[in-house]
Amino acid sequence: MKGSILQSKYNKILIALFWIFVWEIFSLIIDQEIYLPSPITTFYALIDMLKTTDTYITILYSTYRTVAGFLISCGAGIVLGYFCGINKLVYDLFNPLIGIIRTIPVMSIIIIAIMWFKDTNVPIFVAFLMCFPIIWTNTISGIKSTDVKLLQMCKVYNINRLRIIKSVYFYSSIPYIKAGMISALGLGWKVTSAAEVLSLPKYSIGRFLYDSKVYLEIPDLFAWTFIIIMLSILFEKLLKIFLRGLYD
Amino acid sequence: MIEFINVSKKFNDLKVLNNFNIRFEKDKITCLFGPSGVGKTTIANIAANLTEIDNGEVKVTENAVYSFVFQEPRLLEWYSVYDNIDFVLKNVYNSDKRVNIIKDYIDMVELKDFESYKPKELSGGMAQRVSLARAFAYPSNVLILDEPFKGLDMKLKREMISLFKKLWNESKRTVLFITHDVDEAVTLSDFIYILNEKPAKIIDYINILEYNDVSEVKYRLDI
Numbered sequence: 102m103k104g105s106i107l108q109s110k111y112n113k114i115l116i117a118l119f120w121i122f123v124w125e126i127f128s129l130i131i132d133q134e135i136y137l138p139s140p141i142t143t144f145y146a147l148i149d150m151l152k153t154t155d156t157y158i159t160i161l162y163s164t165y166r167t168v169a170g171f172l173i174s175c176g177a178g179i180v181l182g183y184f185c186g187i188n189k190l191v192y193d194l195f196n197p198l199i200g201i202i203r204t205i206p207v208m209s210i211i212i213i214a215i216m217w218f219k220d221t222n223v224p225i226f227v228a229f230l231m232c233f234p235i236i237w238t239n240t241i242s243g244i245k246s247t248d249v250k251l252l253q254m255c256k257v258y259n260i261n262r263l264r265i266i267k268s269v270y271f272y273s274s275i276p277y278i279k280a281g282m283i284s285a286l287g288l289g290w291k292v293t294s295a296a297e298v299l300s301l302p303k304y305s306i307g308r309f310l311y312d313s314k315v316y317l318e319i320p321d322l323f324a325w326t327f328i329i330i331m332l333s334i335l336f337e338k339l340l341k342i343f344l345r346g347l348y349d
Numbered sequence: 350m351i352e353f354i355n356v357s358k359k360f361n362d363l364k365v366l367n368n369f370n371i372r373f374e375k376d377k378i379t380c381l382f383g384p385s386g387v388g389k390t391t392i393a394n395i396a397a398n399l400t401e402i403d404n405g406e407v408k409v410t411e412n413a414v415y416s417f418v419f420q421e422p423r424l425l426e427w428y429s430v431y432d433n434i435d436f437v438l439k440n441v442y443n444s445d446k447r448v449n450i451i452k453d454y455i456d457m458v459e460l461k462d463f464e465s466y467k468p469k470e471l472s473g474g475m476a477q478r479v480s481l482a483r484a485f486a487y488p489s490n491v492l493i494l495d496e497p498f499k500g501l502d503m504k505l506k507r508e509m510i511s512l513f514k515k516l517w518n519e520s521k522r523t524v525l526f527i528t529h530d531v532d533e534a535v536t537l538s539d540f541i542y543i544l545n546e547k548p549a550k551i552i553d554y555i556n557i558l559e560y561n562d563v564s565e566v567k568y569r570l571d572i
């Protein structure tokens with residue numbers, strides 16, 4: 102057992118090395134740092150970045166925006182999803198609105214948000230509008246997935262509606278809500294940095310992405326992208342650990 | 350008492366019941382006996398008001414309170430054995446009383462050491478016994494048992510049958526009992542309806558009290 106875990110760690114490292122190697126080959130072929138910096142240059146750019154405090158402040162701010170947008174989506178999505186899941190009328194009322202939110206292009210949302218909000222809050226609002234429909238939809242699917250046979254059992258034993266919601270619908274929907282939260286968080290990181298690129302808050306990864314394009318510091322662009330990927334993986338892991346504590 | 354008067358029920362194009370009449374006498378054990386798919390569970394669901402009928406009338410004495418051992422255990426898999434029983438008793442008893450009742454019934458179905466287990470951690474027969482305990486513990490006056498002793502070994506089955514008999518003698522309920530097992534039917538029932546054909550028809554009716562010799566009843570059941 103232990104051996105196989107070690108083995109799989111070992112394999113993962115080998116696979117990572119393989120793709121870094123492929124990246125190196127391509128950068129050698131292209132041979133232009135502006136188009137594709139080599140892994141080594143990117144690594145040095147990353148090390149340089151990690152030496153300044155601004156980098157950490159930036160990471161903190163961007164994390165705060167992503168997490169804030171994510172948490173608001175979860176709160177609103179789960180609560181509204183519940184009401185829509187158990188009541189057809191409420192569902193019919195909100196369904197068109199959320200359908201529209203889902204189809205608006207991200208860029209339109211960002212530009213509208215820039216007109217409405219302070220720069221630092223734009224990414225939060227955008228992340229919210231993008232993540233919320235996912236949580237909402239998953240919550241409803243979860244409630245709809247509730248076993249009719251269990252609901253019959255509740256009817257026989259005269260269980261009141263409030264307790265059915267609390268003890269049956271709630272637990273039935275948890276696996277769906279969990280899956281929704283994980284995909285919403287991943288999307289949250291991407292959308293937040295996109296919104297930052299356009300709204301340019303003082304401390305934001307998006308601003309640095311934008312600057313590295315303007316000043317043609319492409320290794321920095323790659324290094325920041327690497328940071329976003331790492332943050333996204335880290336927070337997904339944290340979320341999974343947190344969710345494991347809840348009923349599976 | 351529960352009485353079906355000219356009840357018809359279709360599922361899509363499949364006529365399960367057509368002008369069907371049957372009676373479940375108050376505080377008696379009435380058995381439905383018949384081949385798989387004939388409509389026994391459908392009749393039970395209609396009697397418990399879980400399935401709408403297309404035509405006819407179902408007369409139920411007022412203040413009917415049901416408990417039901419379904420063909421599958423139907424437990425909440427996120428709750429323990431204890432909490433599954435607690436779940437149905439919450440609106441009925443205060444918490445002090447509940448604790449004792451639940452412990453008693455878990456004991457009766459021989460799951461004392463398993464009260465904190467989740468349904469997934471139980472065997473089929475154990476889950477079935479939780480479902481029995483839940484139905485027995487609930488203070489109903491109509492008890493519906495849909496193949497309640499399946500999945501139990503001979504010894505446990507005998508014990509559960511005598512437990513059921515004992516509980517029923519202590520406080521009588523109207524019982525609708527479904528089984529495929531001739532011995533169960535003969536041991537437990539006051540009345541047996543034998544069903545067959547599609548749509549379901551009562552092809553024989555046995556009042557056990559009229560017989561001194563069970564082998565004669567068994568002979569009639571052995572269709």
Ligand SMILES: Nc1ncnc2c1ncn2[C@@H]1O[C@H](COP(=O)(O)OP(=O)(O)OP(=O)(O)O)[C@@H](O)[C@H]1O
Pocket residue numbers: 360361363365384385386387388389390391392420
């Ligand atoms: N919800 C449903 N939708 C469609 N058809 C159904 C439904 N419930 C039952 N039926 C059909 O009605 C018929 C009777 O089913 P029922 O479950 O009452 O049989 P049963 O006598 O309880 O059989 P068994 O002994 O196998 O449990 C079957 O042919 C079944 O296919």
Ligand SMILES: [Mg+2]
Pocket residue numbers: 389390391420495
């Ligand atoms: Mg059945």
